[in-house]
Amino acid sequence: MKEQAEIGGTTDGGLHRLALSDADKTVRDWFREQMANADLDVRIDTMGNMFGRRSGTDPQAPPVLVGSHLDSQPNGGIYDGPLGVITALELIRTLNDREIETAHPIEIVNWTNEEGSRFQPAMQASGVWAGAHDLETEYAKSDADGISFEEELNRIGYNGDTPAAPQEAYEAYLELHIEQGPTLENVDADVGVVTGVVGFTWGELSFHGAADHSGPTPMDHRNDALVAAADVITQIRRIPGTLGDRTVGTVGHVDVSPNSVNIIPGDVTITWGFRDPSDEVVQEAYDRVLEEADWAASREGVELDYTETMRAPSVKFADRCIKAVQSAADELEYESHQLLSGAGHDATHLDSVCDTGMVFAVSENGKSHSPAEYTSWDDCYRAANTLGNAAYKLATSD
């Protein structure tokens, strides 16, 4: 864990390892070497996803896939996805050390660009692999400097030979990830048994008023795009409390033009984001935000346009995977807690390919995507142990 965290590590104990960057290449080289040392059969696919396979005893049994992602947010934390990849590797090493055989092969995986910071969308390569996105479309995506995903994938030498799609049926997929929220800490749990992923809607609202000198323009002659936007920001703070106890709503991004102290804002774009376990509630939040934006625009006499940039239905994981994780935690005598994931993960896409489950490690203070992200060594160990035993269960099942 410590070894890989130094690749792209920041001086404040964080991690800056953007997808397909030099740091990503270095950690990939390291991970490939570790997989080879663990006698895994390594293959790289055309999206740069890295797989390492340990054979099973039953030639007919489909593999159990276990993994997560090694890339990070800009100045993110060291646990996030890497903990799930290192845990998968540790599972293999433990089975090797103890000479334990499984009927099903076990594959471990590092998915390319889960974070979606440098190239959008997030969970990009698992999405292609699961058939949610088209390869050529994703190849053409470019970063802020105009460099394409395909160029960078080729540059770092990770455009592999295997097509980015399942090459056979899979028995199951398991992923360990940090919770990125405060729930497990709040209920004093040792480990989280994830039952699914909430659905969400993301979008943009653009208000178009009139940029004008902020001195001589009387208040009743104004069409201030920022005032309308502020109105909606306030409503987005309020809407979740009227819909459900698990609903969240956020405005994360604001773009103001011309953005000068002395000019009334003419054009303002804000994003919306709502998540809830129920797809109906997500739809209601979507309807409500557009209604509020319409009101806000007409109150201030500005034009509104909007676009929904992403909609993801909620995911309910397979009962047998939830049960495998739960039994593993119970047998280890850990205090466990069943919860939904508030964030999307590669597991979201994998759920459409095979039975899928997740294990959450406790996140101190619920912090993530920052150098303050922290999971104690004990909590890492308990989550890893739970994942390993659950994967072993699935890999030895009939």
Place this chain on the structure above:
Amino acid sequence: MKEQAEIGGTTDGGLHRLALSDADKTVRDWFREQMANADLDVRIDTMGNMFGRRSGTDPQAPPVLVGSHLDSQPNGGIYDGPLGVITALELIRTLNDREIETAHPIEIVNWTNEEGSRFQPAMQASGVWAGAHDLETEYAKSDADGISFEEELNRIGYNGDTPAAPQEAYEAYLELHIEQGPTLENVDADVGVVTGVVGFTWGELSFHGAADHSGPTPMDHRNDALVAAADVITQIRRIPGTLGDRTVGTVGHVDVSPNSVNIIPGDVTITWGFRDPSDEVVQEAYDRVLEEADWAASREGVELDYTETMRAPSVKFADRCIKAVQSAADELEYESHQLLSGAGHDATHLDSVCDTGMVFAVSENGKSHSPAEYTSWDDCYRAANTLGNAAYKLATSD
């Protein structure tokens, strides 16, 4: 007017002529040539302010100063300040053509960097000239590329020999400017007689919450800096209507960090700007916005810090200058309207040096600082005529 508007002119009929840019140098060269052709005695001061002097018949009489500024906002309009400089030049040409002498000398002036877009603050060089700012401090100011005012002033060859300060007593200062507001058009006036300039306060409010993943962080675990800021934006729209019929309040600038759709904003800075004819009302607006910001911050559990970046007391122009402008308009049988300027002008600084007055030209729809800025030729003519006659009155007074 048309000739100078082509220097830095934009394809949409606007003007992009930032202070000390190449376009500013070109228009200065053109203006210097026009002044020389009009037999004016030209001098440049150490802030690049350009003066042209026409002698009077009374060697003891102090000069009447008339002018404005030739620089523009980024993608601004062609009227703004240039109309006032061209008008001053036309006054000289008219006096020359008709061989009219005045007891007082008349000086025309182009003040450097009135706009304050490239180098802050606005009204920079008239401020140094009037003793409000220190020369060396302003020399050291740099633009967004880190180039200093002094470097650029030297580069374009407009660091003159005359100290940037009054070299003698002045009889009066008159400035013609477009209104930049809708008042004259609304009351159907031909020309505006400006009685003073409203006071204002500008400042910044910074809210510091906790950046966190927008998915798994429950609503009751959030300290969202943007929500607090939005609250204050809404209040700044509301405060003017509770204080006075001339009060205006604006948030023109917003800076959100990390500004990503999927992250709760951790740090947000917004600006405030309030203007009113009464300094007491400006103070009340200032007190109110800090009170509202405190409330907003505590409601959302975020930290607040603030700084007032500028405070300008209101200015009441000299009665004799107001009277000179009013009589000129009356004698020309123009429908005139007395009003306060909602924007600061070089005249604000000049008021501390000598008796000062202003003439406003009608702004169509009150638009300014954009290519849509427009004053009809008739309105330009009426304002120029008013200014010329008022200046003549002052230059022939005892």
